[in-house]
Amino acid sequence: MNLDQLRERIDEIDAKLLELLNQRMEVVHEVGALKRTSKTVIYRPEREKFIIDRLYKLNKGGLTRAAIEAIFLEIFSVSRHFELPERVAYLGPEGSFTHQAAESRFGAVSEYVALNNIKQIFDSVETERVRFGVVPIENNQEGSVAETIDQLCERDIKIVAEVPMSIHFTLSGLEDRLEKIHTIYSKDIAFRQCKNFLENYFGDRVNLVEVASTSKAAKLASEEEGAAAICSHIAAKLYNLPVLFENIEDSKSNRTRFFIISKNIVNQKSDNDKTTILAKIKDEPGGLVEFLNDFKREKINLCKLESRPARIKASFKYFFLIDFEGHYTDLNAQRIFEKYGERITFLGSYVRMV
Numbered sequence: 001m002n003l004d005q006l007r008e009r010i011d012e013i014d015a016k017l018l019e020l021l022n023q024r025m026e027v028v029h030e031v032g033a034l035k036r037t038s039k040t041v042i043y044r045p046e047r048e049k050f051i052i053d054r055l056y057k058l059n060k061g062g063l064t065r066a067a068i069e070a071i072f073l074e075i076f077s078v079s080r081h082f083e084l085p086e087r088v089a090y091l092g093p094e095g096s097f098t099h100q101a102a103e104s105r106f107g108a109v110s111e112y113v114a115l116n117n118i119k120q121i122f123d124s125v126e127t128e129r130v131r132f133g134v135v136p137i138e139n140n141q142e143g144s145v146a147e148t149i150d151q152l153c154e155r156d157i158k159i160v161a162e163v164p165m166s167i168h169f170t171l172s173g174l175e176d177r178l179e180k181i182h183t184i185y186s187k188d189i190a191f192r193q194c195k196n197f198l199e200n201y202f203g204d205r206v207n208l209v210e211v212a213s214t215s216k217a218a219k220l221a222s223e224e225e226g227a228a229a230i231c232s233h234i235a236a237k238l239y240n241l242p243v244l245f246e247n248i249e250d251s252k253s254n255r256t257r258f259f260i261i262s263k264n265i266v267n268q269k270s271d272n273d274k275t276t277i278l279a280k281i282k283d284e285p286g287g288l289v290e291f292l293n294d295f296k297r298e299k300i301n302l303c304k305l306e307s308r309p310a311r312i313k314a315s316f317k318y319f320f321l322i323d324f325e326g327h328y329t330d331l332n333a334q335r336i337f338e339k340y341g342e343r344i345t346f347l348g349s350y351v352r353m354v
């Protein structure tokens, strides 16, 4: 077959796909109507996971799991928008890694609101100005994001999903030759994570200028000759900045985990869940040991345990943010909730991605 014939085949298949997608949307429309009458939530990550798992098992063609996931996550986001347009707040500015994480879950059609800090995201979710918020919780090179943990401790908000994302930096700029670059803009943390690249390619002959975000860096570099930015792909694209080098970070396993938060949404159980709680453990000898032993006895695997100052008066008291495997409705988890009562605050059960 020649190119024209192959393209004709593609056009025929696309027409069929379009018809099937429209059929799917008609059914989704009915689901939306049902959910409105029964006042149930639109976003159901456990159902989305179930669909992707099922399709992957059914798959006989060359599509990888990642490809199936990418295509269907976009379909789900169109479906959800069809059922009810969703507003999503993320830690801005536009082009930030949190923006990239938000788009990976909510797709291109959702309405996005870029906010300046983590507290503002919790404010707008709590007051329901937006349905969902996307915030970073931890980076595997830099550790936890204290502000997110503190907000989770103080608010009446639930975690509905976790989104792990590999963090890749680019060097982007308008210059076609490295010798012409005399200034590089970026955020402090990005400079730290791309140290080897900067030393190898520039030594100490460039000015490294710290700015508030990598998107700001991309914007400045797009307006100035002789400048470049260390920024994400999405930020370079936003400011039409050519990417000169990709994946310039020192550690190739640089990952950030984000939480999607919402008010009062509690996910149903899937076959692979994780639960996050906040625990105020008795301030007495053996208090923490007894608590951890209860998890051991119930055969619940802990994935994360992090202490944060409780910020009560002038004392040195701590909360523990704990992630464990399983859903909050599991009987063994329920026994722990019963035993500790008000000492435990449930923050969410969600499909495990990490």
Ligand SMILES: O=C(O)C(=O)C[C@]1(C(=O)O)C=C[C@@H](O)C=C1
Pocket (backbone or CB within 6 Å): 028, 031, 032, 042, 043, 044, 045, 047, 048, 051, 075, 076, 079, 080, 083
């Ligand atoms: O099954 C549902 O509850 C739906 O709303 C449908 C659908 C889908 O497109 O398949 C859309 C949104 C949900 O997050 C999960 C699945």
